[in-house]
Structure formats: structure tokens, C-alpha cells
Amino acid sequence: MKESVLALLRKIPLDLGQRDVAGKTKGKEIALGLVPPGEGKKALDVGARAGVQTAWLRSRGYEVTPVDYEPVTDECLRVDANRRLPFDDASFDLVWCSEVIEHLQDPAFSLGELRRVTKPGGLLVLTTPNSYAWLFRFIALFGLTPQRIQRKDHVQFFDHEDIRRLAPDAELYGYFPYALVKLTIRRGIGALSPTFVMAIRN
Numbered sequence: 001m002k003e004s005v006l007a008l009l010r011k012i013p014l015d016l017g018q019r020d021v022a023g024k025t026k027g028k029e030i031a032l033g034l035v036p037p038g039e040g041k042k043a044l045d046v047g048a049r050a051g052v053q054t055a056w057l058r059s060r061g062y063e064v065t066p067v068d069y070e071p072v073t074d075e076c077l078r079v080d081a082n083r084r085l086p087f088d089d090a091s092f093d094l095v096w097c098s099e100v101i102e103h104l105q106d107p108a109f110s111l112g113e114l115r116r117v118t119k120p121g122g123l124l125v126l127t128t129p130n131s132y133a134w135l136f137r138f139i140a141l142f143g144l145t146p147q148r149i150q151r152k153d154h155v156q157f158f159d160h161e162d163i164r165r166l167a168p169d170a171e172l173y174g175y176f177p178y179a180l181v182k183l184t185i186r187r188g189i190g191a192l193s194p195t196f197v198m199a200i201r202n
Contacts, residue, residue: 026175026182027127027195031098034125034173034199038062041093044117047100048076057096065092069103081110090119098127102156107166115202124200126167130174131157133194160190163198173197 032053039061045054048066051073057064065087067079079086081097082105095114101107114124130136131146140146146157156162163172174193175182185193 025195026184027193027197028098030173030175030184030197031096031125031127032056034123034197035060035094035096036123038094042091043094043096044087044092044114046079046081046095046097046114047103048073051076053096053098057094062094081113082106085113085117087117089116090122091117093119093122095122095124097124099129101126101166102128102150102154102158105155107156111166115200118202120202122202124198124202126170126196126198126200128156128158128163128196128198129154130159130190130194130196132159132190134191135178135194158196160196163196167198167200170198170200173199 035057037060038057041062043057043062043064045051045057045064045066046068048054048068049072051066054064054066066073066076067081068076069078069080071078077086081100095118097114101110104110111126118124129146129150131150136146136149139149147154150157158166163170172186172189174185174189174195174197176185176188176192177183178194189196
């Protein structure tokens, strides 16, 4: 019964930041909108996968270094974001890290590493699921917990307080509702938005 409900939910055309829409969510759109022009600047794409965001950042003028734990493209460097990053301090003007920190064993350590390699005055842009938005809390009543509906390799399930502890200086963005017109919001993110978008000035 639960599996059939879950299969049905995945077919509903709602942008909940997961599964089939993961590469083109409103959360990604908000995050990309925070990225300034990058002529003459360097960017690190953490969790680059097939390089979709790498290509987009390059279209904005950035010289991009793509990294991933499981590289898909030849140019992507194999890097484990659970460990010290193989880059000097203050190497990048921009760090892009979308849908990665929920996979990491110690997000606070990893975020510290991302800050370390970001230049003073640089920008970090991160996105991650909000596992306890109202809709997810509701469907959890039927046994469909975040641990069941998200990817099997997620090890972190963040709520608003978790994000505030992790990055108290982050500007937070989200969106609501989840279909048709999706509005960017700055308030009520913990309750409403299925995705946290973080902008951190180093």
C-alpha cells in the first residue's frame, strides 16, 4: 500500500525537489539566480555529476573546476567531500554545492572546508532538501518518512534548526507553492519550502 502511494506521489507534477525533477527544480533556479557574473573568476562545482551546472557556470564566465565522489565526465576530479579538499586556501571566488551536504557524514566539517577554499568576499551557494516541510511531515504520518522517500544514500535529514546551526550566517531562500506559479520565499521556509537554498558570503 505504502509503495503504491509513493509511486502515485512521484507521478504528480509537483516540484518537491526530488526524483525526476531534481535537475530542474525551483530551488536550483533560485540558487542559479544568486550567482553573479564570473568573468575572470574561478568556481568550484562540488558534486558536479554530468556537468550540467558546470556548463551553466562557464556560460556565466567562470573558470570551473568540477569535482565529484563518483565522476561522470573525464574532466571531473575525484574528490571525497567528507575529507579535506585538495585545494589551497582561498582558491575560488564561488563554490557551488547543490544537493550534496545531505550525503555527507559531517556536514559542518565539509562546510568548513568549502569556506576554507573560498576567497574572502567570495560566495558559497548550496541547496539541500528540507526533510520536514509540512507536506513531508504530513505524508510521514502514513509511514512515508524522509528516509523512505529520499535517495538511499542520504544520511542527513535537515530541518530549519539544523540549517541555522550549520550556517547561521547564510541567507536562506525557498519556494511555495509547488506547482504552476512557484514563488520565491524568505519567510516560513522551514514549514513551507521542500528545499533550502543557502547563500553564504565568506
